[in-house]
Amino acid sequence: MLNEITGAIGLGLLWAVMTIGVYITYRILDIADLTVEGTITMGASIAAICITGGMNPWLALLLAFLGGMAAGLCTGLLHTVLRIPPLLSGILTMIALWSINLHIMGRSNVSLLRMETVFTYFTDTLGMSKNIAMIVVGGGIALVLMCIIYWFFGTEIGCSIRATGNNQNMARAQGINTKVAITLGLIISNGLVALSGALIAQSQAYSDVQMGTGSIVIALASLIIGEVLFGKDQFFRRLLSLALGAVAYRIIIVLVLRLGMDSNDLKLFTAITVAIALYLPTLKKMAAKRMARKQQARLEAEEEAGGGPDGPEGLDGAQITEEGR
Amino acid sequence: MLKVKNLSILFNAGTINERQALKNVSVTLQNGDFVTVIGGNGAGKSTLLNCIAGVHTPDRGHIYIDETEVTNWSEHKRAKLLGRVFQDPMMGTAGNMGIEENLALAYRRGNFRGLRWGISNAERAMYREQLKRLELGLEDRLTAKVRLLSGGQRQALTLLMATLKQPKLLLLDEHTAALDPKTAQKVLALSEKIIAENGLTAMMVTHNMRDAIAYGNRLIMMNDGEIVLDISGEEKKNLTVEALLRAFERASGSEFANDRALLSMGKK
Incomplete structure (x- = not known):
């Protein structure tokens, strides 16, 4: 049981990175961006193919991040230049990414068994268990990202993105190019989601073209659980609550499985949880x-x-x- | 200062709702002009302001601000020359952001926004001073979220934001229409004070005839997408509601059809 809980915490921290990404679009930009279902897989695919090709796993994370940013740019351009509604823009990129991810991997899944990942240094050299390595790496990366995100959204450009998400009329009247702001937000968000995917792929030692399905709902569930349990208006606390929410979600999953829920029902359970949470207000x-x-x-x-x-x-x-x- | 030449715009072209919102409108503002724009519903007042602000691109015509043609500038690019206050108090501010954050956004209007911190301590002191002049007690609530403010407070804040960085032209689009009469008068008085103190050039759209007469040095009346009256100088100073109504009937050949304006005219 304890082993399962530490595993849940570790996995939750890897998903926390995605939750922060989804928070940027869903809460800051006020857009439900479905691109992320494709970008999380894209991040995993890029990481998998880089690592099997012998690349440094940390560099693979960076490349995954950049790939995700490109996907975000694509959705941003569909929305701002072609004026396609944001939900549909995201769906289009998500569908396009399915093919692109297959091209990246060359097949529908890639195994990373016995390859060097960002976790192997901690497990093999430092002798940590796999779960502890996930907590250390995931927690460390999540914390660094939270600091960067906190700083970024306090800068002039970050403030203009927040203003755009809050009130586009006001933003334009204050000279903010709202198209650039929205696109920038989508780029950062999807970069983080792909990074999260790359981490998840390395931790589970494979990448699969299907792994993104339903990920937006998991991220939203984490986001809402975090807000309900730990959320406050203060920005850094909100970021922290996202990570805690992602961890809480994983622990809840462990508990309901322990209580005898069929694992095939997990997505149904998550969807119902999110629906109820969205209904609460x-x-x-x-x-x-x-x-x-x-x-x-x-x-x-x-x-x-x-x-x-x-x-x-x-x-x-x-x-x-x-x-x- | 502002030159609008032969502006025309057609809304919903080719549909049953097709409407020529502006018909060949030309108007020139001198530096320091405070122009009130009045007219019935659908007269084209707000459309004219929105064309100047860049919300709508006109089908024909040109807009110049200080000899620079801005007709094809995007809304956000034009913002560096303009201060704007909207009819809807929710529209001019970011409700989820603090008072000081809103002011900081406005203070950077027209500037490049980079990776510097979004607000500095020196600015905070300046904002506090500026907020004091509104006499609403907002100077002690710098970090309060704007969504907690009343409509009147939000309009006063928007007004301050619009003028924090001296605009070439201040556009007030029925900015008191959504407020209760007492608050509306306060915000109007504040608008006049800020315009006078900063020597601003301003255009104020209003439904209220008495306000249109009481404020500004020039009055423009619009009807059906055209400017039908343009009164300034002594004539404007001596204008009465009755005279304005008669002038309107002469100019347009119809009665001034606007319930809101007539109602607000009646109570003295």
């Missing part, structure tokens, strides 16, 4: 409204009841309701 609003109405009804009932023998006070109440109507 609406539910909260409706509940608040119902409470307010109940309160109002109670007040009116009290006023009517008090309108009789109580004298002046009761009269006042009645007058108020009268005016209120």
